[in-house]
Amino acid sequence: MPSMAGEIVQAVALLRAGELVAFPTETVYGLGADAGNPAALAKIFAAKGRPADHPLIVHLPSTAHLSRWARNIPDIAFALANAFWPGPLTLILERTSIVPDALTGGQDTVGLRVPNHPVALALLDAFGSGIAAPSANRYGRISPTSASHVRDELGDGVSLVLDGGACAVGIESTILDLSRGLPALLRPGAIRVEQIERVCGESPGLIGSPEPFSAPRVSGSHAAHYAPATPLRMVATERLRDTLDAQRQAGRRCAVLTYSQPGLIESHHLLRMMSAEPAGYAHDLYAAMRDLDASGAELIVVEAPPGDEGWQAVVDRLRRAAVGSGTALDDDRP
């Protein structure tokens, strides 16, 4: 087995040669390429099957690199970087001329973050520049939170997969647009709006989210995203029993994701117990969806999580999974 230090040297050589390297971050695994090399960026879009107009996030070794990639940087960007980097917050800022068009889909802005994972930071330090990386999944599918998920998704489409174990956060970074006046939440994540507001001094609600996270500029914001192949339906806790009974009577086996009702699920169905805390739930969510997707169940039934703010990012991903899997949003009916 090669050592991680040796693999980082190999990864840097591959990146310099314009090849792809998958690497762990604290959120999900990224499919990385030299952010300054348009030919390398094209390989990301090809490997993922991702439309070329969907911009990529650039991962930076530290906040000191910010001004190479972004200009007209507002003070709150530095305040947020100080507060949350390295960490799961992506800032959308005006881009500088070194940012290739291929990276931004021709937009005048760029997404930047410093990830909080020792392997990602070692790679970025050794590379010494920005690494563009979307989540290392096929377009529209569930983001990978382990090295084996990446291999399942991309196979030979990636030269090297650095294995940093399971991702601590488990869902993608919060995306905040700082490029046009008031900050706007483009994608909820582990860094919550109230934490951002505490740093920005903006009053709640000022951080807008035009249409629930559906700005067309964000590919992850398309309603159908993060989708398993098996239909997935979110069901309110009170209706879980009726829904499952009806499915059993119809002879359908369900895979059930629940955080509060393990006793309800009889052996006809497959049970996956989730954390009753949003952070723990997010950590396990994508691995659980992958397992249940592969279980042979005809329907994935998800107990709808609580409505409070701390659950916003998890609920966002579950909704997209429901839409992406082809079932109606929040369809309660059995």
Ligand code: TXA
């Ligand atoms: O946690 C994460 O953010 C992971 C890890 C690997 O860092 N990356 C990730 O990348 O989720 P991706 O490409 O799967 O999602 C990035 C999202 C996309 O929805 C993209 O459209 C949006 O960020 N984005 C990137 N640049 C943007 C820009 N200039 N303006 C608006 N949205 C942007």
Ligand code: MG
């Ligand atoms: Mg993605």
